Amino acid sequence: MAYNLLKGKKGIIFGALDENSIAWKTAERVHEEGGTFVLTNAPVAMRLGQINELAKKTGSQIIPADATSEEDLDNLVAKSLELLGGKIDFVLHAIGMSVNVRKGRAYTDEKYDFTTKGWDVSALSFHKVMQSLHKADAMQEWGSIVALTYMAAQRVFPDYNDMADNKAYLESVARSFGYFFGKKNKVRVNTISQSPTPTTAGQGVKGFDGFISYAEKMSPLGNASALDCADYTITLFSDLTRKVTMQNLFHDGGFSSTGVSQEVIEKFTEQ
Numbered sequence: 001m002a003y004n005l006l007k008g009k010k011g012i013i014f015g016a017l018d019e020n021s022i023a024w025k026t027a028e029r030v031h032e033e034g035g036t037f038v039l040t041n042a043p044v045a046m047r048l049g050q051i052n053e054l055a056k057k058t059g060s061q062i063i064p065a066d067a068t069s070e071e072d073l074d075n076l077v078a079k080s081l082e083l084l085g086g087k088i089d090f091v092l093h094a095i096g097m098s099v100n101v102r103k104g105r106a107y108t109d110e111k112y113d114f115t116t117k118g119w120d121v122s123a124l125s126f127h128k129v130m131q132s133l134h135k136a137d138a139m140q141e142w143g144s145i146v147a148l149t150y151m152a153a154q155r156v157f158p159d160y161n162d163m164a165d166n167k168a169y170l171e172s173v174a175r176s177f178g179y180f181f182g183k184k185n186k187v188r189v190n191t192i193s194q195s196p197t198p199t200t201a202g203q204g205v206k207g208f209d210g211f212i213s214y215a216e217k218m219s220p221l222g223n224a225s226a227l228d229c230a231d232y233t234i235t236l237f238s239d240l241t242r243k244v245t246m247q248n249l250f251h252d253g254g255f256s257s258t259g260v261s262q263e264v265i266e267k268f269t270e271q
């Protein structure tokens, strides 16, 4: 169901790789709600992904950018302002990648070149995106910037590896930049802490199937899907949440507040 919540709003959406991506679902929902946007992803991901299909479906333009490259980001911001014909109301940062996870290096055996690369892609890139927008004075007053995170930033999930540290950094950047962006032109900055979701990035985590079933059983409302996350993101882009900023917002069916569920207890008392 559409509510026209984003009518007339313009934005940039990072991270739509394929139709499972949270950013993909968000782009579709933003389109349904009347928003227009530029789609962006790393040049290498564009060759692998199906972003052209999404662009066609949503009437969007694509501007490639490696989110670790300041030059690419400055170019993205300048071109987006031109293409969209005005300042930016919303930005979704949906980017994550750990080289240690990809290469099967344990948390206690990190290769630090891998760690640095993963941190740059998954965490520092959020600062780079915002710095680029800030310097270009590209954000509209009362605009909204959202990045996606996971609860491993607060509690240990061993196989989440160095992504836990990257997410803790990302959440801190949201608070710190949220202060400066709020002061500058009332722009809000938040992170959404999403349930495990079957996407390319999600399924890259070792033991993901166990992970997602456990979370499903621990969450009174069940796991939040990619589409649920898109819906929540729409509310944060809308004018209905103007005073929400510098927050890490759990979107996980209640997982983060549940100590144990009846289903999990039953698993441990099975004969």
Ligand SMILES: NC(=O)c1ccc[n+]([C@@H]2O[C@H](COP(=O)([O-])OP(=O)(O)OC[C@H]3O[C@@H](n4cnc5c(N)ncnc54)[C@H](O)[C@@H]3O)[C@@H](O)[C@H]2O)c1
Pocket: 014, 015, 016, 017, 018, 020, 021, 022, 023, 041, 042, 045, 065, 066, 067, 068, 093, 094, 095, 096, 097, 121, 148, 149, 150, 193, 194, 195, 196, 197, 198, 199, 200, 201, 202, 203
């Ligand atoms: N899937 C989950 O279980 C889950 C749970 C909580 C949070 N998240 C977060 O949601 C966000 C989106 O991930 P997803 O699950 O939709 O997976 P996804 O694999 O569909 O998306 C990750 C995206 O990051 C992009 N990316 C990687 N390196 C990049 C770079 N250098 N520059 C620009 N883009 C780059 C990829 O191309 C891809 O589009 C990530 O931040 C992820 O950590 C995912």
